[in-house]
Amino acid sequence: MTDDVLTADQIDDVRTRVQGLMPGVRSDLEALTRIPSVSLDSFDQAEVQRSAEATAELLRAEGLEVEIVSEGGRPAVIGHLAGPEGAPTVLLYAHHDVQPPGDRADWDSEPFEPTERDGRLYGRGAADDKAGVMAHVAALRAHAGRLPCSVTVFVEGEEEIASESLPRILERHGEKLQADAIVLADSLNWAIGTPALTTTLRGSLRAVVTVRTLDHGVHSGMFGGACPEAITSLTRLLATLHDDQGDVAIEGLVHEDAASSDEELGFDEARLREESGLLPGTELIGTGSLLSRLWTKPAAVVIGITCPSVEEAGNVLNASASAKINLRLNPTQDPQDAWAALQRHLADHAPWGATVEVELDEQGWGFAADAEGPVYDQARAAFADAWGTEPVDVGIGGSIPFVQAFAERFPDAAILVTGVEDPDTRAHGANESLHLGEFERVCIAEALLLARLGAMGATGRD
Ligand SMILES: [Zn+2]
Numbered sequence: 001m002t003d004d005v006l007t008a009d010q011i012d013d014v015r016t017r018v019q020g021l022m023p024g025v026r027s028d029l030e031a032l033t034r035i036p037s038v039s040l041d042s043f044d045q046a047e048v049q050r051s052a053e054a055t056a057e058l059l060r061a062e063g064l065e066v067e068i069v070s071e072g073g074r075p076a077v078i079g080h081l082a083g084p085e086g087a088p089t090v091l092l093y094a095h096h097d098v099q100p101p102g103d104r105a106d107w108d109s110e111p112f113e114p115t116e117r118d119g120r121l122y123g124r125g126a127a128d129d130k131a132g133v134m135a136h137v138a139a140l141r142a143h144a145g146r147l148p149c150s151v152t153v154f155v156e157g158e159e160e161i162a163s164e165s166l167p168r169i170l171e172r173h174g175e176k177l178q179a180d181a182i183v184l185a186d187s188l189n190w191a192i193g194t195p196a197l198t199t200t201l202r203g204s205l206r207a208v209v210t211v212r213t214l215d216h217g218v219h220s221g222m223f224g225g226a227c228p229e230a231i232t233s234l235t236r237l238l239a240t241l242h243d244d245q246g247d248v249a250i251e252g253l254v255h256e257d258a259a260s261s262d263e264e265l266g267f268d269e270a271r272l273r274e275e276s277g278l279l280p281g282t283e284l285i286g287t288g289s290l291l292s293r294l295w296t297k298p299a300a301v302v303i304g305i306t307c308p309s310v311e312e313a314g315n316v317l318n319a320s321a322s323a324k325i326n327l328r329l330n331p332t333q334d335p336q337d338a339w340a341a342l343q344r345h346l347a348d349h350a351p352w353g354a355t356v357e358v359e360l361d362e363q364g365w366g367f368a369a370d371a372e373g374p375v376y377d378q379a380r381a382a383f384a385d386a387w388g389t390e391p392v393d394v395g396i397g398g399s400i401p402f403v404q405a406f407a408e409r410f411p412d413a414a415i416l417v418t419g420v421e422d423p424d425t426r427a428h429g430a431n432e433s434l435h436l437g438e439f440e441r442v443c444i445a446e447a448l449l450l451a452r453l454g455a456m457g458a459t460g461r462d
Pocket residue numbers: 095128129159186
């Protein structure tokens with residue numbers, strides 16, 4: 001890059017410093033991983049407090065002014081260290097709580113005793129997201145005593161239980177969290193050796209539809225053949241959610257192609273089949289590129305049905321049946337509009353005049369980054385320097401509630417969704433692990449990003 005804000009020597013210098021720091025970063029990561037900070041209610045919450053304190057201690061050691069806050073939920077850690085006058089402020093996010101370990105028998109080593117095998121560090125939270133916490137600490141250490149920009153670190157304690165009190169924390173402590181750029185380190189890279197910025201997340205909506213055809217159950221022999229029953233009526237209604245090709249047929253939902261093509265990212269049907277465990281012979285549904293179907297087009301999934309089970313079934317025309325529907329929405333779709341569209345669709349397609357009621361269970365916005373501009377330019381350059389290859393833009397088909405919470409609270413900040421995970425991380429599953437080679441590159445990239453944003457501010461660019 002001509003006209004770069006950092007010289008090749010400065011880049012090498014940051015890289016060398018981070019490499020020298022990695023043994024210490026690694027042992028601090030192991031210490032954090034040994035704390036079983038499961039935020040789920042049924043686990044000992046003293047451990048979550050302990051991991052908050054350990055995180056606070058790591059930040060204090062880097063000279064940050066630190067406090068532990070909670071607003072009716074789990075403890076979050078906020079730390080701040082001012083950089084040079086006039087330098088931009090960067091907010092670094094991660095979370096210190098973890099998922100439950102699940103069945104010990106499914107693990108090849110103790111979940112809370114970090115263990116290295118084949119270049120990967122195994123343990124619950126070794127990746128998600130204590131490695132995110134340590135990437136921030138590593139970046140701070142790389143610039144110890146000469147921080148290029150002001151840095152605020154925010155480490156949440158309840159991401160794994162849906163960040164329930166986060167909106168309150170952002171409201172009460174938002175002033176302290178103001179930043180020009182926000183780095184949310186809780187996502188993934190595309191492959192070993194291929195860094196990624198997560199630029200889209202789908203929104204989500206859950207609703208329960210109930211279909212009624214009779215005011216009470218009646219004998220299937222006496223009335224079957226003339227009177228429709230609820231289960232068949234419900235399944236016919238559910239069948240209208242897709243067209244014959246498997247595209248979502250609810251009018252009013254946004255369908256859009258992903259920014260990256262399958263070819264660009266080397267994604268194909270074989271990989272999708274392998275990753276999903278699709279049975280041989282089962283066809284894919286929908287049209288358009290695979291990544292569009294997974295990241296930017298809507299999905300309609302039936303996730304549960306309430307009606308008599310096979311074991312309890314009698315010869316009855318059932319009067320009512322319910323299904324829970326989960327819609328995944330284009331990143332830009334207003335979930336309120338999607339809810340209206342779903343209600344309309346279900347009412348319009350009621351089979352045989354059945355009574356249809358729909359109740360909203362939960363809805364949330366997706367996220368579409370404005371992935372251009374000076375902060376993104378510097379982030380892409382930092383990733384390219386760290387990996388030796390340009391980062392790709394990826395989407396995630398699921399939702400990460402906290403990302404939208406930050407986007408809403410800080411509409412003027414550039415939001416970068418980065419991460420320490422790779423396709424083999426198995427976050428939330430047994431044998432969760434961190435690829436140590438990739439982790440070093442993550443730390444280098446973040447240290448370079450701070451240097452670049454500082455240098456950008458110093459040269460008066462914006
Ligand atoms: Zn996470």
